[in-house]
Amino acid sequence: MKSNIHILTTVLAISASGLVQSQHTAADSLKRIVRDTKVDTVRINAYNHLANFYRESNPDSTLFFAAEAQRLAQSSDYDFGLASAYQNQGNAMIISGEYKKALAVIGQSQQLFEDLLSDDTRNNTVKNALGRAYASSAVVFSEESDYARALADYQKALTLFTQTANKPMMSRAYNNIGIVYKSQGNQNKALEYLQKAFALQQETGEQSAGVTLLNIGTIFFEKGETEKARNHYDRAQSILVDSGNQRGIGLLHNQLGDYYRKLGNLAKADFEYQESIKIYEAMGNKFGASLAYFNLGLLYRDQNQPEKALGFAQKSLEYATSINALNQQYHAEELLSGLFEDAGQPGKALEFYKKYIASRDKIINEENTRKFALAEMNFEYQKKEALLKEQNKRQTQLILLSALVLLLLIGLIVAIYNRRQVKRRLTLQKEVAEYEQKALHLQMNPHFVFNCLGSISSFIVQNGTDSALRYLSKFSKLMRLTLEYSKGSLIPIDKEIESLQNYLELEQLRFHNKFDFEIRSSEKVEFNMGLPPLLVQPFVENAILHGMVPKEGFGHILVDFDVENGQLLCTIKDDGIGIAQSQSLKENSMTAHKSMALEITKKRLEIMESKTAKSAQIDISETNDYGKPGTKVVLRLPVQYVS
Secondary structure, eight states: OOOHHHHHHHHHHHOOOOOOHHHHHHHHHHHHHHHOEEEEEEEEHHHHHHHHHTTOOHHHHHHHHHHHHHHHHHHTTTHHHHHHHHHHHHHHHHHOOOHHHHHHHHHHHHHHHHHHHHOTTTTTHHHHHHHHHHHHHHHHHHHHOOHHHHHHHHHHHHOOOHHHTHHHHHHHHHHHHHHHHHHHTTTTHHHHHHHHHHHHHHHTTTTTTTHHHHOOOOHHHHHHHHHHHHHHHHHHHHHHHHHOOOHHHHHHHHHHHHHHHHTTTTHHHHHHHHHHHHHHHHHTTTTHOOOOHHHHHHHHHHHHHHHHHHHHHHHHHHHHHHHOOHHHHHHHHHHHHHHHHHTTTTHHHHHHHHHHHHHHHHHHHHHHHHHHHHHHHHHHHHHHHHHHHHHHEEEHHHHHHHHHHOGGGHHHHHHHHHHHHHHHHHHHHHHHHHHHHHHHHHHHHHHHHHHHHHHHHHHHHOOOOHHHHHHHHHHHHHHHHHHHHHHHEEEEHHHHHHHHHHHHHHHHTTTTEEEEEEEOOOOTOOOEEETTTTTHHHHHHIIIIIITTTTSSOOOEEEEEETTTTTEEEEEEEEEOOOOHHHHHHHHHOOOOOHHHHHHHHHHHHHHHHHHOOOOEEEEEEEEETTTTEEEEEEEEEEEOOO
């Protein structure tokens, strides 16, 4: 296999040289246009094309040509050229890891494209450009682990590309949506979108198919299907080499490093990680380089070479800190803390452990800051609503006064007034239902937090401080998800599944793996379907506390999401002690505790029925599968979509 690695390196070099020659020819042609043409719009477009040419290979050149395009476009009032220049600058900043600056200029680009599109809604050129701008901001959100906003912007981009039948860009959007789902741990959804992307790429002959194959291979690798993973890596390699995609080739080397490390071939893993670093360093891509350095640190830690491992981990942290990649910084600090502890340097270990905790808290605080900003916006909105109601009240008084003065028109005025009152009453009824739904949701949140804190307290007593710290880390991630979606009346099903996954893992730790669980989602469940937050979790908690805990031996919990007869079905099933025995234990127990979860849930379902005019029901029954007791809860909800 060593000879194969050298062959791969040689082929990459040959292919890259051919591509460079081709790029030089195209770049020289564009430079002649800039030099010889006097029409400003033509020169601006040429500068933007040059900026796009060097996007992957030389971000500094991209910034230079984009700045020239911006300067000319501003002096010529050429908004399309100016928006394209902003977008090229943002893409170069993404490569360099300057995410905040990238979002700022990409935002300017999106605004200009949207203004142009509002003037000409059928302009496919502007639609495609706006779609690319949304895809660029989605890349930043994805790398910052803000997956909800990343999915939202990718969906906007996909809608625009679909309207223009731009299959190459549709395939890229499908690929990137798949990557977001992969980052969330939803491998089935990720595979679904990646396969959609690859089907389109095969149809259009897109060179980006190499990156898609690489991503599919990574999913198979993470699922433990190494043969399928290697098959996809080999197919991806062929396409990436032909296209000269340096970012893709860097990622391929990094994934091959993971592949060889899992097989125990540490020398080849070392080689692949080093090759990945060379490519990322040459591109100035600190995010990719930080990841490869981190993997090398793990590799040498496993080989009991702490000095080398420390060097790579410190380099990973240096790059992650410079681009403010908090997630990568968080992992690098955790690795350094462990390495210094292994090396017998408790002072250094404690120092980086504190930094690791600080990074974790910073991630949580940034999420909370976003929540507070949204809360402030909601407050301002409510103030405007109150002002509007006052204005409506004055308008009603004016109408009544006019009715008294204009006796000849009183019949017409009364009819108009009654019509307005009916409309207003219906609107107020809808608003009251929404506010009552939010109030009930706020009741659920402290109930949920109280139970979680009780679990943590119990875990500290049973397992000691170190285990409790690990438990708290998982609990903080769960709370971050809960806070993120606590403001809305609906959350995506994918996020509900992620929250349930975290919660069940916490309870597995707490009860020493007394049970296992499975969360399923059928193909009928669409990615933008939603349900009220914290609606399913109380029933999962009951399955654990009243079904699994009293049971002798090992248990199993199943959570299933499906669509049937126009309803969203959420099923929670366990093979615990069953309803009858659980009630008997409660009657014999000295503990007095009243759960509000079922009562609140029923009230939330009643409000949902009144709001949607559709049925929302809950069925709780005792099962007897194969002669064994158990409990089954089925929530039948109206199908709703997250806007």
